[in-house]
Ligand SMILES: Nc1ncnc2c1ncn2[C@@H]1O[C@H](COP(=O)(O)OP(=O)(O)OP(=O)(O)O)[C@@H](O)[C@H]1O
């Protein structure tokens with residue numbers, strides 16, 4: 212989990228502050244890193260700054276002060292387009308192209324990289340299988356012909372296309388029924404263990420975070436409250452806010468963590 216001395220973290224936020232015009236200070240000096248093979252879950256209540264942290268990574272926004280480094284290079288020194296194409300990104304409403312079928316939607320990142328049609332269709336086909344969507348059936352369908360859960364799988368497949376070493380996921384399994392959500396969490400976790408990528412996973416669901424992530428970062432009102440493994444946070448919550456966050460999920464977590472909790 213700890214990067215060796217030659218490998219910079221996949222993402223590092225250094226003393227990051229972000230103020231939106233006419234808004235509150237959304238981030239108030241955040242220091243956080245994600246190792247190259249780590250899944251970090253960012254947890255917090257609505258409006259705490261989670262999406263803001265993600266948007267800084269693919270440079271949809273810039274910090275007001277401080278610095279965000281991707282693979283050791285400040286986002287200010289990355290070309291924004293090259294930066295975005297170097298990572299996978301899943302947003303809450305998935306953002307599929309309505310006029311393209313599922314296969315073309317999944318293949319889009321490779322199309323943007325200028326890869327030939329045959330190559331991108333073949334890779335998209337493979338990723339559909341990996342996220343549990345039978346390609347024979349789903350490849351020709353348009354997004355409106357899918358259920359919400361199927362659309363989210365397409366979004367996850369697209370984020371994995373082109374084998375990015377960094378994936379940003381903003382509530383990727385939100386608004387799903389608990390059973391489908393659980394299936395997707397387990398599938399994603401299996402995939403990630405196989406592929407060993409850096410993932411920043413935003414969620415407000417503590418149980419989901421514990422299932423998919425190596426470490427959790429708890430944010431509140433733009434401040435990072437605590438970072439650690441689920442067992443660390445459960446055993447030694449930094450304050451009442453962290454303790455409360457865990458209280459609802461306590462019994463589930465104790466089961467999941469077994470003796471380690
Ligand atoms: N473009 C914007 N202009 C002004 N204020 C903004 C803008 N985007 C976000 N904010 C404010 O910044 C704060 C953090 O927003 P952010 O979207 O990061 O929260 P979040 O933790 O992702 O919340 P949620 O769980 O509801 O998605 C909020 O108070 C929000 O109103």
Ligand SMILES: [Mg+2]
Nearest residue numbers: 261262263381
């Ligand atoms: Mg958000």
